[in-house]
Amino acid sequence: MTDLVILGESMLELSQVEPGLYRQSFAGDVHSVAVYFKRLADAEDRVRLLTAVGNDSASDQMIAALLEEDIDTSLVFRHPNRQLGLYIVSNDACGERNFSYWRSNSAAREIMSLLRDATLLAGDSGLLPSKLVPCPDLFFFSGISLAVLTPDTRPAFWDLLLQLRDAGARIVFDPNYRPKLWASRKDTRTEYALAFEYSHLVLPGIEDLEALYGVQDFCGACEFLEQFDIEELVIKDGPNGVYYRGPEESFLEPITPVEQVVDTTAAGDSFNGSYLAFRSQGASPREAIARAATISALVIQHKGALVDKSIFKNLIES
Ligand code: ADP
Numbered sequence: 001m002t003d004l005v006i007l008g009e010s011m012l013e014l015s016q017v018e019p020g021l022y023r024q025s026f027a028g029d030v031h032s033v034a035v036y037f038k039r040l041a042d043a044e045d046r047v048r049l050l051t052a053v054g055n056d057s058a059s060d061q062m063i064a065a066l067l068e069e070d071i072d073t074s075l076v077f078r079h080p081n082r083q084l085g086l087y088i089v090s091n092d093a094c095g096e097r098n099f100s101y102w103r104s105n106s107a108a109r110e111i112m113s114l115l116r117d118a119t120l121l122a123g124d125s126g127l128l129p130s131k132l133v134p135c136p137d138l139f140f141f142s143g144i145s146l147a148v149l150t151p152d153t154r155p156a157f158w159d160l161l162l163q164l165r166d167a168g169a170r171i172v173f174d175p176n177y178r179p180k181l182w183a184s185r186k187d188t189r190t191e192y193a194l195a196f197e198y199s200h201l202v203l204p205g206i207e208d209l210e211a212l213y214g215v216q217d218f219c220g221a222c223e224f225l226e227q228f229d230i231e232e233l234v235i236k237d238g239p240n241g242v243y244y245r246g247p248e249e250s251f252l253e254p255i256t257p258v259e260q261v262v263d264t265t266a267a268g269d270s271f272n273g274s275y276l277a278f279r280s281q282g283a284s285p286r287e288a289i290a291r292a293a294t295i296s297a298l299v300i301q302h303k304g305a306l307v308d309k310s311i312f313k314n315l316i317e318s
Contacts, residue, residue: 002280004037005075005136005169006030007050007157008145009108010066011085012058015304022088025304026062029144029176032266032305035069036273036295039312041280048072048136052107052114054083059107069309075131077114079107085148101180103148112153115160128163135167138276142174143208146191147181154191161198173199174272177208188212196228203272206237218243218252234275234289236268242289253289258297266305271296 008030014022034047041047049071053059055078062084063073085103092098119129128135139161149157165171173195182188189212196202202225209215215224221235222245235243239257244250274295278288298315299307307315 002041002045002138003134003136004034004045004047004138004140004276004280005050005132006034006037006047006140007111008142009085009103009106009148010049010051010062011087011103011106012062014086014088016088016090024061025306026065027305028085029142029174029266029269030140031066032269033140033142033174033273033276034066034071035306036270036299037277038070038273039309040274040277040295040316045277045280046072048075050075050111050115052077052079052082052109052111054079054081054107056083058084077107077111077118079110079114082107082110084108106148109148109150110153112149112156112160116156128167129160132160132164135164135169137170138172138280139164139169140172140174140272140276141195143176143188143192143195144178144181146195147178147188151183151187158194158198165198170201171199172201172203172272172276174203174205174268175208175212176205176268177211179211185212193228196225196230199230201232201234202230203234203236203268203275205268206235206240232285234285236271238264238267242271242293244285244289246285249285251286253286253293255293256297258300261300263303264300267296267300269305270299 010026010028010031013025013027017023034049038047053062053076063076066073082105085106087099087101090098115129118131122130124130175192206221209221213224215221218235225233233245239255241255242253271292275288275292278291
């Protein structure tokens with residue numbers, strides 16, 4: 001059995017159906033990683049989302065949506081006076097999608113303070129907060145997870161990460177980069193240097209590395225990341241293939257480009273979730289990459305981050 005804990009923010013999404021009418025759902029990079037991991041992993045594997053929500057009915061509905069996907073919500077904290085982050089997806093006059101965000105005061109920004117309060121309340125004295133005992137096998141976070149944590153709580157996050165590492169968790173990081181969430185690029189680079197240093201497995205996209213470090217291809221990405229002691233690298237570059245570098249082998253796995261891309265939302269997140277699921281089932285890196293790529297290819301042929309559960313089940317069984 002694999003036990004995965006994922007830290008980050010899931011938001012309330014309102015997506016425009018027609019002018020003045022919006023469909024509600026819940027989404028976020030880590031939400032998608034959790035959903036695709038759970039849908040593809042063995043039934044006994046567990047995924048817990050470490051996040052924070054409010055005390056309102058939208059937060060209740062988010063928890064229900066997570067439970068609907070069999071995601072464990074025992075690490076979802078309730079903030080006494082903050083709410084879920086919100087974003088609206090609307091179409092402009094030319095049919096282009098526009099995203100507007102309200103997340104600067106969201107509950108998830110305070111995940112670390114809420115975990116600290118719970119730890120104090122429980123009188124924990126062990127290596128790990130009791131909420132995280134037994135130590136998970138895998139701990140996943142992304143550049144977005146890091147960006148949303150209020151900066152004064154980031155040192156507590158790094159402490160937690162080192163505790164998890166020492167207790168035997170495998171640390172997994174996707175340096176997803178959203179410039180608007182950061183005070184400066186320098187700030188991001190400082191935090192990412194720690195993330196690279198502490199992670200066993202890093203799943204970057206070339207675009208993010210290019211925006212931050214001017215890296216343009218797989219070779220440049222490997223050269224740049226050489227300075228950190230990262231055990232396994234899985235580097236994504238849209239339809240241009242996936243490059244793997246691990247202790248035993250390195251290879252470029254080609255991707256069959258999708259002809260009719262509908263929406264690339266969650267391409268990388270669905271890849272991450274399914275890659276982790278396939279690896280935890282014993283697939284080799286090459287096999288897990290090839291299978292994860294077929295899942296991402298499915299996802300980008302549908303609108304939105306999460307393909308409807310029953311449609312998804314039919315697609316992967318066919
Ligand atoms: P991110 O969403 O992190 O930017 P990528 O764009 O690199 O990630 O996409 C993640 C994965 O999704 C790729 O590794 C690939 O497997 C799949 N993918 C993305 N774009 C395409 C495409 N046009 N055709 C086929 N697969 C794609």
